[in-house]
Amino acid sequence: MKVFSSDCTFDYSWEEVSTANWRKYCPWNDKSTHVKAVDTLSRTVEPSTGLLRTERLITCQQTVPRWVLSLFGGSPLSYVYEVSYVDPVEKKVTMCSTNLTWSNVLNVKETVVYQRSRSMPGTKTDFQQEAMITALCSGWQKIKNKVEEASIERFSQNAKRGREGFEAVLEMSRRVFGEQKELEKEHLKST
Template sequence: MKLYSSEHHFDYPWTTITAANWQKYPNEMSSHVIGVDVLRREVYPETKILRTERLITCKQPVPKWLSMLTGGDNISYVREVSEVDLVNRTLTLRSNNMTMNHLLSVYEVVVYRPDPEDPNRTIFKQEAEITAYASFRRLCDKIEDFSVERFGQNALKGKIGFEGVLHYLDSEWIENRYLKHVRKELNVVTQEATEIVSDVTKKTSVILSEVNELTSEVISEVAGKTSGAIQEVSEKTSSVLSEVTDITSKTNSVLYQVTRLVKGGIFRGSND
């Protein structure tokens, strides 16, 4: 049995890493992974653990001397059980190859946890146990050496590929968040505008109806007063006219009498 281990970090927060873990494949550096399937997934509310069983399908070129032992098929299957522990903030992935495992067994444990010194960084720890079961010691060594070397190469490729996915998802999330924000602001502005418009409309209609009422009141008052005044004037005019007529007729009768008296010489006689 041989061990492989490595440790490095990602410049992304732990939560981002765990979310990206579900969307890790396909990425251009891990083209050997051709399928990822969720076989079982359970949430444990008491411990806040999400446990997932996945089937990872790989298409990997196998060296000729090894494929003679294993048969020609270069599709291999890996089973992975992972746990997201929200309380302890760890993502642990344990995986085992299911193909060719009578010859070679690879058991890998990967743990992601937040960097205690920097919450925007995530520490990645990978450990693998590689065991070859072939009967010749030297063949075993050779297979193990090849596998360790291969594991190291793939681990590096995996990291680079994952970085690519993280970069893509991060910008996508920022965009989405920004869009959501803009949409929210727009909604608020629209609502405010609608409120203002409806308020203005309401006020305008109140003012208009008030103006209408006042106008009609003024008109009816003016009309009332005008007709009263006209009537009064006409009444007064007619009374004045009748007075004038009266006076005229009185004047006429006085003039008549004066004329008669003058004609009759009354003045003369009385002066005598």
Template sequence: MKIWTSEHTFTHPWETVVQAAWRKYPNPMNPSVVGIDVVERSVTPSGILKSHRLMSTAWGLPTWAVNILGASESCYASEHSEVDPSSKTMTLRSRNVSFCNIISIDENLKYMQHPTDKSSTLLTQEAVVNVRGVPLSSYMESMITSTISKNASKGRQAMEWVIGKISTEARDFKQEAQICMDNVLPSSRANTSSL
């Protein structure tokens, strides 16, 4: 078993980062995630949004890994998340569904308002990798945790990309709203002055 952990601070408010987390896929930094389906979603009486999503990925495994695992083109993971707006936390717990009898990857992410800087968001990540029943299991665990580390860096880049996209959309929407208001207000003024 191998455990990988990481911490990262986004210099964006928690609400912005959570919006980006929902819209993270697809992105050009990590094209291996090819689909996300919402299996279940509900809101508790205390206002916590709970979701269960199924993620489809195309890992692009090397040939030797395909031979050992008997892999197909698509792999699947199950993700459970909770968003608590009152405590400003979002937690995501994911586990692979494909190859789970040989490899288990349990990943936990937590986005929370930074404890010392309310305008920033702290992300903590942990992955527990366990390979069993195949040769070189320790080597494979090390290889998988190394891949998780590289993908985490890409994931942070993807979050910044999505945040930039959200900012552009908001700016464009504001400009379009202003144009509409400018077109409506002169005619309303003309109508009121003629009364």
């Protein structure tokens, strides 16, 4: 098993980040064009805590070499199962995902946390990401290590692109909602 981890701080409030999180696979995010569909399977709110739990199925178009498809079968479409928890009291979003496609060959378990920054609680949001990647090639340790190392490298590149795309979504959201708030203020002044 290999572990990838990353963290950063976004210069956006937790409210902005937690709201934009639901838009990160939108059509104008050119860093997530591989995501073809996001289907919500269930969504519930725990009445006593206000905790929002959402299950989603994410469909992605992968760039899988043809020889891999011919060797193992399958299609370039892959599926990821995600469960997220939004805690409005603690101001924390936790997202846990695992691959459904190719899980008998490579297992990827990812956890992402967006939490109100402790150093700048009103204006910044801390981001933590961890992925545990396990190749399931029993008996072939060298091949297993190579597969895991290559997967970590690819995951790292994708994580960087994903963060860049999310920054663009955050900026667009801030502009759109900033303009909307200004229009609302003007409307209230005129009435």
